[in-house]
Amino acid sequence: LAKTTQPISMDSYEGQEVNITCSHNNIATNDYITWYQQFPSQGPRFIIQGYKTKVTNEVASLFIPADRKSSTLSLPRVSLSDTAVYYCLVGPRNQAGTALIFGKGTTLSVSS
Amino acid sequence: GAGVSQSPSNKVTEKGKDVELRCDPISGHTALYWYRQSLGQGLEFLIYFQGNSAPDKSGLPSDRFSAERTGGSVSTLTIQRTQQEDSAVYLCASSSTRNTEAFFGQGTRLTVV
16 A cells, blocks of 8 residues: 655644644555544544546545555644544555554644 | 444553443444544554455554454454553544544543553
């Protein structure tokens, strides 16, 4: 599985847009990029998944450049409740026998 | 059930005792994962099941740890002769093979005293 690199922590204020970038230089052709969110004392929760260009849902947007060696999770107008750890994962989507390996993630702290 | 269910939610055990942690995945999910998370740390991968078989056991920290899955559904993680360093939250997740979106349970908080 492709190794990922993300910032250890980020700070923001309520109402700001937050962009968390993940580097995955060795991404394979059939790999997808998936982001999870984890609140304290809870298991991670799927946020968004994409393969190329841009994906948007009600929670976030995911921007993937043409070379796919990085991706950016964008959280619009964050609130205090967005304080969490965000994990970037890279791996094949429709392949049985693939473990999901989480890195250390990015701890986002949102202040008022 | 509607989501991944883990039991017990909390477990306190004495050092040296064996413990069993249970995971009920979402119905129909063929993939099941176990992770361990110590306080303030990331998710440590333990083992992965596809159906009843475990293609990847690389994360099990020692031979005191074992896991099985029966009927392609319920999984049990067993820790023998528990040590204080085994104290952590043990998380289970499941997914279908069509989509790598994994759904996590609330975890079992294990405390070894």
